[in-house]
Amino acid sequence: MTLIFIAGASGFVGEHLVDYLIARGYAVKCLARSGKKQKLLSSKGAAVVSGDITDPGTLKGVLSPDDFVVHLVGIIEEKRDATFRSVHRDGTANLVAEARRAGVRHFFYQSALGADKASWSGYLKTKAEAEEIVKQSGLRHTIFRPSLIIGPWDGFTRKLVDMVKLSPVLPIPGEGRARFQPVYIKDWLACLGKVIETPDAFVSTYDIGGPEQLSYREMVEKLSKALGYSRPSFTIPMGLMKFGASVLEKVLPAPPVTSDQLRLLEQDNICDPKSLEKNFGVVPATYEAALKEFIS
Numbered sequence: 001m002t003l004i005f006i007a008g009a010s011g012f013v014g015e016h017l018v019d020y021l022i023a024r025g026y027a028v029k030c031l032a033r034s035g036k037k038q039k040l041l042s043s044k045g046a047a048v049v050s051g052d053i054t055d056p057g058t059l060k061g062v063l064s065p066d067d068f069v070v071h072l073v074g075i076i077e078e079k080r081d082a083t084f085r086s087v088h089r090d091g092t093a094n095l096v097a098e099a100r101r102a103g104v105r106h107f108f109y110q111s112a113l114g115a116d117k118a119s120w121s122g123y124l125k126t127k128a129e130a131e132e133i134v135k136q137s138g139l140r141h142t143i144f145r146p147s148l149i150i151g152p153w154d155g156f157t158r159k160l161v162d163m164v165k166l167s168p169v170l171p172i173p174g175e176g177r178a179r180f181q182p183v184y185i186k187d188w189l190a191c192l193g194k195v196i197e198t199p200d201a202f203v204s205t206y207d208i209g210g211p212e213q214l215s216y217r218e219m220v221e222k223l224s225k226a227l228g229y230s231r232p233s234f235t236i237p238m239g240l241m242k243f244g245a246s247v248l249e250k251v252l253p254a255p256p257v258t259s260d261q262l263r264l265l266e267q268d269n270i271c272d273p274k275s276l277e278k279n280f281g282v283v284p285a286t287y288e289a290a291l292k293e294f295i296s
């Protein structure tokens with residue numbers, strides 16, 4: 001029987017995927033680092049192995065020929081040894097090497113919309129490098145490049161909810177005009193579900209985005225409305241925000257926002273609004289419909 005092996009199962013997307021697969025009767029095996037996360041995943045009904053993708057020794061023997069590998073491991077900010085390069089590029093190379101050794105059925109990699117080897121962003125550059133490793137591996141593979149994924153409780157929405165609840169005014173970094181294409185986790189799951197059912201039909205790279213292209217300002221305003229608040233917004237010059245972030249990065253181990261994340265808010269992160277419908281036959285939820293479902 002096909003086993004779904006998930007690396008990154010303890011994250012926002014991974015936990016939703018574990019629930020989705022277990023509810024549909026799939027056998028699931030997760031790679032997880034901490035004992036707490038391992039216990040949580042076991043309690044959902046998944047088998048768990050201990051491992052870290054930056055440490056190839058911990059991956060030895062964890063995969064079998066029948067496995068469908070789902071690689072969701074990623075970081076949004078660098079901390080000590082966990083750099084974009086070590087986790088995205090080298091970590092992917094380690095997992096791919098193990099997948100090749102085992103001769104797995106299929107390899108799924110979660111990249112990011114805008115992944116580009118020439119990008120100034122370490123996040124997007126190393127996502128592109130990881131894609132290349134998967135493409136060159138000789139493994140049958142599928143790559144998703146999602147825009148922002150929203151759902152209970154992604155880090156981005158959680159931060160916005162806290163801000164809307166706590167702050168009497170809504171700060172918008174820069175003009176807040178760059179556009180995003182938020183996609184609901186349920187729609188992401190519906191797409192991956194199709195890949196798992198018929199992997200042969202999806203051997204390619206897919207942009208994954210919702211039906212609308214929204215600016216940061218529009219997302220903040222819609223979220224505020226969904227929560228029942230009517231907050232005025234004001235613009236904070238991006239230069240000032242970046243200066244503040246660079247100071248906080250030096251003094252705090254986990255700053256609320258990094259300069260790189262602010263720079264990502266300055267560039268469009270969009271794709272064809274019909275991409276899910278065309279490629280997977282999935283009609284994605286609008287931002288407001290998704291918020292209404294999970295915020296209420």
Ligand SMILES: NC(=O)c1ccc[n+]([C@@H]2O[C@H](COP(=O)([O-])OP(=O)(O)OC[C@H]3O[C@@H](n4cnc5c(N)ncnc54)[C@H](OP(=O)(O)O)[C@@H]3O)[C@@H](O)[C@H]2O)c1
Nearest residue numbers: 008009010011012013033052053072073074112146148149
């Ligand atoms: N969420 C989005 O909007 C979005 C959009 C585009 C692309 N993506 C990509 O989608 C993937 C999942 O996103 P997410 O939002 O679920 O991220 P997340 O909540 O931060 O989860 C990341 C997962 O990676 C694991 N991980 C990190 N470093 C690891 C390592 N060295 N070895 C093994 N596991 C490690 C984490 O384990 P611990 O629990 O032990 O930390 C966690 O399970 C990421 O690759 C992300 O870049 C996400």
